[in-house]
Amino acid sequence: MRVPLQGWARPRISQQFAQALDRRELPRGARTFSIPSLWITADDSTAGSRTLRYMSLIPRAGLRRRGVSDGEVRAAVRSGSIVPVRRGVYVDPATTDLSDDRTRRLLELRAAVLSSDSDLVVSHSSAALVHGIDLWPDIDRRAHLTANRSGGGRAGTSRVVHASPLHPDDVTTVDGVRVTSLARTVVDLACSRPFESSVCSGDAALRRTSADDLAATLARAHGRRGIDRARRAIAFMDGGAESVGESRSRVYLHRHGLPAPALQCDVLDESGRFVGRPDFLFDGVIGEFDGLAKYREYGDAADVVIAEKLREDRLRSLEWRIERWTWNDLATSALADRLRAALTAAEGRAPLGSTRRHGTVANCGEVRVQDGNRA
Incomplete structure (x- = not known):
């Protein structure tokens, strides 16, 4: 049974070629064309919704049943009307953003599943x-x-x-x-x-x-x-890490014998007002991983930098020591030395205000570390 690709992104094609396919013949003198995915049999597709289903893959088997020859497919590839994703599976570039790597990889995966x-x-x-x-x-x-x-x-x-x-x-x-x-x-x-x-x-x-x-x-x-x-x-593993950078930082701290930090903790001032939620919280020391994502996701980069500076000033006024690092710092031991020095300097000096685990009333400031594990 033939079924229409309902909900799929459909290539734009000429009415002449669509009619020609219905007659299983090409327009006279035609050399290049856009292959339509107007109809495929049910076994050419897997049902589903967005991400994988809404990709107009064109299986060679479906084209063969429509009477499209190998030479005609090669002509369509040469003209750019269709792009091979995997052997025997094509996609219409007019309906899919092939410049997006995730989309391209999902197309390749879906093509592998089809075959x-x-x-x-x-x-x-x-x-x-x-x-x-x-x-x-x-x-x-x-x-x-x-x-x-x-x-x-x-x-x-x-x-x-x-x-x-x-x-x-x-x-x-x-x-x-x-x-x-x-x-x-x-x-x-x-x-x-x-x-x-x-x-x-x-x-x-x-x-x-x-x-x-x-x-x-x-x-x-x-x-x-x-x-x-x-x-x-x-x-x-800890779901409190919110990015690959934070996860890699956790592994770095572990491998260098540093205490395991508390994650997802709010820092409050002396009046109980929220000041910030740092990436990592040690005794008296705040750790921040600076990936580029945070500056891209939260508005204009300049505004984000200014807001981050103001937040850091407020945290320092509460006598927190703050250490920042980037991807490059995770490749050397210098960061570990810096953190050890900060932790030593913070010993016996409790910051002002209080802390709490994000979404709860647990006091992260009371978290102690024994043998690399939170106690």
């Missing part, structure tokens, strides 16, 4: 992409899929098929595509990626899934390759 066995589940870094979880470092552009079996995985240049049993709770549907749940995605990444990378993705995921779900998924993964590494990484 794969229907029982495969999107997983690992590909699942993180679908869920909107940032990865660091993000260098593997291959499509990662998981087969629900104990063996028989394989890796290629554009696709990796993992073999691992999947519990029903490990699989969900996002935009019409079967994908591992957030918790299962975190466990898969923690089993296969380095500690720092796993923490970055896990911190982000914990803002949208529960620690209980993560613990249950981890328990089901006993015996898997890399499970010990995964347990260590998951035990360290």
